[in-house]
Amino acid sequence: MIKIDSRSSKPIYEQIIEKIKEDILKGILKPGDKLPSVRELSSMITINPNTISKAYKELERMKVIEVMRGKGTFVAQNYKPVMNEEKMNEMKEHIKKIIIEAHYIGVSKDDLIEIMNEIYKEF
Template sequence: MWFHVDPSDGLPIYMQIINQIKRATANGLLKAGDQLPSVREMAVQLTVNPNTISKAYQELERDGIIKTSRGIGTFVAEKEIKIVYEERTKEMMAAIDRLLVEAHHLGFSRDEVFKLLEDRIKDWKVSDK
């Protein structure tokens, strides 16, 4: 499988794994019912401590993203993640505020941020498939 991990990334390794799996399920790269590698298998592949994989899986299961059956394996769950609208918007606004603060400290005006984002979104759209 196509997982990878960067130990020198600030993000804890178990988090990197969680993010990749979340993203894959969001993308459709992983569909409900798909089997995930076993903890040991993945640990070998990423040359990472099995505890680390285990922790990632546990957290994913807690969030209802995956489902593990003892002795059988680990699978992508049916359930879909739903965050309430207000929650989502709140987080999104927080993220936007973080961006604006960062922009300020980098010396960009709000209009420049707006312009840059506009351009960036256009680029992304073009490269969309």
């Protein structure tokens, strides 16, 4: 189930994208599984259908989910990681930012790796 945090500064459509990706990673959603339709999910979490649609479109673009005409939307059967220099640099930027932030709240390198290990255990 998707929980939206309306207090979060993270856009709703991004929260949806991340949650679905997370659920796939955790195996809660498996390749071939049917996702709720835009309207279904919309009424389930009382978010405007356009917002759901935006999230689904983005996930489709990333080839994480696929729309089967007349059948609905499904978790992609064989997702292949799409790696390119741009995405790699983006990720490095994010990591760098975290490392800086960590330092400023007093979290050392070892602490950070420890935290990462903890989070990896969830998956």
